Amino acid sequence: MEIKNLSFSYHARQIYNNLNIKFSSEIPNIIIGPNGVGKTTLLDTLAHLNPSAASSLIDVPDAKETGYQLQRTFFYPTLTVGQTLEIYRKIDHAGSRRETPVMEHIYTEVLKPLETVKMGMLSGGEKRIVLTYGTCLLQRKMYLFDEPLSGIDASNAYLIMDILCSLAEKELVVMTTHQLGQLKNKKARIFCLNQKRCVFNGTYSELLQLEETQEVDEAYSKLINSTRTNLVQ
Numbered sequence: 001m002e003i004k005n006l007s008f009s010y011h012a013r014q015i016y017n018n019l020n021i022k023f024s025s026e027i028p029n030i031i032i033g034p035n036g037v038g039k040t041t042l043l044d045t046l047a048h049l050n051p052s053a054a055s056s057l058i059d060v061p062d063a064k065e066t067g068y069q070l071q072r073t074f075f076y077p078t079l080t081v082g083q084t085l086e087i088y089r090k091i092d093h094a095g096s097r098r099e100t101p102v103m104e105h106i107y108t109e110v111l112k113p114l115e116t117v118k119m120g121m122l123s124g125g126e127k128r129i130v131l132t133y134g135t136c137l138l139q140r141k142m143y144l145f146d147e148p149l150s151g152i153d154a155s156n157a158y159l160i161m162d163i164l165c166s167l168a169e170k171e172l173v174v175m176t177t178h179q180l181g182q183l184k185n186k187k188a189r190i191f192c193l194n195q196k197r198c199v200f201n202g203t204y205s206e207l208l209q210l211e212e213t214q215e216v217d218e219a220y221s222k223l224i225n226s227t228r229t230n231l232v233q
């Protein structure tokens with residue numbers, strides 16, 4: 001699956017100028033970059049929500065074959081966690097996905113104790129875990145997750161990344177994040193957007209090597225600053 005020569009604007013504001021990205025199968029594709037650079041817009045585009053970009057989408061599954069967890073989470077506050085997950089299991093047109101051992105682990109550790117709690121009573125991080133888990137229950141060819149690690153503590157973020165890595169072994173997974181530390185030791189392909197284009201495409205260790213540091217946040221900052229400077233020169 002790829003995005004080819006994508007130029008896209010919201011009214012007068014250009015978001016991408018000839019953006020090219022070839023996504024990987026079998027490992028999660030991680031979109032990173034500064035606030036407002038166009039990460040969510042990229043997920044919207046892959047979900048076919050920007051019709052003007054259609055000609056740049058190559059081998060991107062149809063919308064009905066796509067599971068999209070939005071950054072802002074929508075749910076019924078009076079349903080319990082158990083009822084909410086039951087809806088994910090039952091509503092799917094394609095039948096629900098079998099829970100993998102990694103998913104069963106997070107269910108037992110995190111979700112089972114919350115089963116009878118109403119969604120409206122959950123913390124922000126707990127809600128996000130329920131809805132990420134629910135999206136993984138859907139049977140789709142492609143899964144899009146907008147900041148699934150936002151507001152999640154480090155140990156739960158580690159479990160979520162495990163779920164998304166196991167999902168990516170069989171289906172396409174694209175996610176955005178600002179939590180770069182959570183990508184350490186994970187097999188994943190990182191794409192960094194800046195200045196309307198993709199300025200990095202590689203692994204976590206390749207990003208560290210490129211910027212000659214062991215600190216991923218420092219590597220990211222150097223990458224963003226250098227790609228800013230390059231364009232000014």
Ligand SMILES: Nc1ncnc2c1ncn2[C@@H]1O[C@H](COP(=O)(O)OP(=O)(O)OP(=O)(O)O)[C@@H](O)[C@H]1O
Nearest residue numbers: 010011015033034035036037038039040041042176
């Ligand atoms: N429907 C819209 N109409 C006009 N401008 C929009 C629309 N949606 C997003 N934008 C603008 O496009 C830019 C990119 O937005 P987007 O949400 O894709 O950024 P992002 O990289 O996901 O940011 P963040 O990291 O803060 O979540 C932003 O400046 C935003 O204000």
